[in-house]
Amino acid sequence: MSENALTRRGLLAGAAGVAALAGCAGYAGFQTWQKAYAEPSEDAEVTQVHTVCDGCDNKCGMIAWVKGGQLWRLSGEPGHPNSRGKLCGRGQGFAAIAYSQDRLTTPLKKNSAGEFTEISWDEALSEIGSAIESAGPDKFALIQSRGSDEFYAKRLVSALGSANYYTDEAVHDADLYAAVNHLGGMWPVPDVENAKFILMFDKSTNDGMRPAVAETFGSLKDKDDVEIVLVDSRWCSFSSLMNEWVPIRPGTELALLLGIAGELVRGGRYNKDFVAAYGSGFNDFATAMMSYTLAWASEKTGIADDQIAELAAKLANNAPAAYVDMPWGGSFGSNYKNSADTVRMVYLINALLGNFNQKGGWMCAHLPEVSPEALEAGGIPVVSEVSKQRATYDAAPLVDGDSCIAAVQAMQRGDLTTVILAETNPVREYPAASEVTAALEDLDCLVVCDVFMNETAQLADYVLPLATYIERTDVIRLERAKVSVAELRQAAIARVQGEARSLSEIITGLAPHCGVGDAFDFSLEEFNRAYAAALGVSYDGLVEAGTAAIPSTEVNYGDAPHFTNESGKIEFSCAAYQEAGLTAVPTWVEPGTPESEQRFRLTLGEQILHSQTYTIYSEQLAEVSKMYNVQAAWINQSAAEALGISEGDSIEIATTAQSLQVRAHVTQCIHPSAIWLPVHFGSTAEKITTLKDFGVAPKQLLPLTLEPGTGAAMLQETSVSVKKVGA
């Protein structure tokens, strides 16, 4: 079958299984925890706590209904931009983790025999404090991923005189950060409701499936004057909300974008006034784009040249009520050697359309700046960030050295020796599990703060039990929207198990043991009150409603866009990229792994039921996963036939160094050059009882390499061979 024969029409039959999965968000089983854990008497008092879901990075506003002190049911927060009154099934099912039998309940220390023994919080914090002091600021690092209580985590690092604070950016969105920071400084919020034409890449609208956005797509799909096109190497469950699916050879999205830009520039079909008013370096950009012909883009992507021309025309015809979506995962955030320029091109095509702050385009949403001085006025003393460069700066200059992958390399070199990991599971989420494991084991002191004894916690010298998001109050967070909001995650129920603490409590307790107690001489409520005041919102109102609009951030159609990068202009040509070893103007970069007939590109991703590796701890989500066999590797039907592989067969997926065995899902819903695996399964966490021996952990097949400039992990630059087990 040729690639172009993979049309949406031809697929609908084959996609039934996926549609069933999409539909199971409403499956009754998600509420079974209600019966198991909450059986208060009929007349028990019901209260509602307005808080924030943590089932994925979308952080939807949520109402926790509590009956007789126990979690009873959940619903979406009507006033929150991501949920608008709805929660997804994953969010419903995940909340039950508070009651899980697998939770960590006390601090643990590994003894000389390699076994964990219980110790008191006082002992743990005092010993960890000494380890941090003896390492000194340059060899200490803190890495966090889910972003809870980020203020405390960053402040601890700064107070210690260290620059080594890292996020999971390099396995998630480093390329986006680079493009946003250098090209315009503004994170867009698409005006989905009013767009006439949307070109989506992968499934995400800025961050995976937000219930509010999924609902909007559902309502737009049948409107005659609106069209939504999805470019994806796989027909995922989200595709059913699109008008058309364009399968692309994975890793070549940059070629499609260059081809579209070439069409727009050659035809003069771009917003010349906007480009003149807000752009810089446009002439160099335009000259470079001229050479990307339709025929060239078609050859690279496997998409017909007239279809590329049509996509360009639809963008131009509908502008400014048209946009190219900027996703996180798939082909973007940190997956390919060319991801940095792929994201740059998305930013710049939207600039060609002149859709910034236009109805149906990209709204220049912004968050209020809260200065240290404003917090100081509220009683929170200033702790200055350390200005010296991080241990990893040279590896990732476009993101100021924030590469957690480069941090692993710094551990391998002995440049970092004492590390705190908070709410993150690098053994499963970074490439090269065995190298990451060795680097973490070699540290002088590894501290892991988590709710569960995950694969990374197993390696730690100290494990500190975290309270779940259902049981704790966090630092106020901000969410971008046309009117951005402040949101407060607050304890819905009392701590149900053991002595778990929140990250802010752990850091406040640890600080005096490493000589920086003065920096944390305030309570969380005092901090949140000072922060709310600095934002101009009422803290008591937030406690009441969970979400509060920040009026000063409102952005309206026709407002002049305000670019906050260094030049204040959209940089069609950007010197920072050149200085970081890339080119000033985006240019075609071949993916790092060339295509070959015998091998497949290993692509990876999230699924509707799960988030990364942590939702497998939910018994309810685990049960539904087994019902639908969602652990399978997707392989294209014609490719499978050639290899004698049928649905449900056990297949071996191998690099030159390692191999995995997993069940095959044979489908027309994936590009013939790709194989796709979910990233959630293959748990090797010994103390976890859910989803044991279910699926595989594909990241162990990936090498530990960095994308130039951004230090991103290049998670999809691996080619694999596939065969039927026993063949």
Ligand SMILES: Nc1nc2c(c(=O)[nH]1)N[C@H]1C(S)=C(S)[C@@H](COP(=O)(O)OP(=O)(O)OC[C@H]3O[C@@H](n4cnc5c(=O)[nH]c(N)nc54)[C@H](O)[C@@H]3O)O[C@H]1N2
């Ligand atoms: N190959 C490949 N690698 C990837 C990805 C991919 O698609 N492919 N995805 C990448 C992306 S986008 C990201 S964001 C990273 C994520 O990487 P990580 O954030 O490291 O994700 P998890 O492995 O799920 O680890 C989160 C940990 O936080 C703990 N935790 C503690 N308290 C809480 C809580 O209150 N709420 C939640 N939610 N968790 C809590 C969970 O128990 C869990 O162990 O992985 C990245 N890595």
Ligand SMILES: Nc1nc2c(c(=O)[nH]1)N[C@H]1C(S)=C(S)[C@@H](COP(=O)(O)OP(=O)(O)OC[C@H]3O[C@@H](n4cnc5c(=O)[nH]c(N)nc54)[C@H](O)[C@@H]3O)O[C@H]1N2
């Ligand atoms: N259900 C669910 N939702 C989530 C999360 C989750 O874990 N589960 N995590 C949240 C987080 S932290 C993030 S970062 C976002 C990530 O959300 P997404 O940006 O959607 O990320 P992925 O799941 O990595 O990729 C999504 C799509 O990319 C496709 N794809 C894979 N490789 C390629 C390729 O090379 N080219 C193209 N064009 N498509 C490709 C896959 O088929 C899949 O449909 O989602 C957030 N929302």
Ligand code: SF4
């Ligand atoms: S998308 Fe679902 S899991 Fe993610 S925050 Fe929203 S409700 Fe929770």
Ligand SMILES: [Mo]
């Ligand atoms: Mo992510």
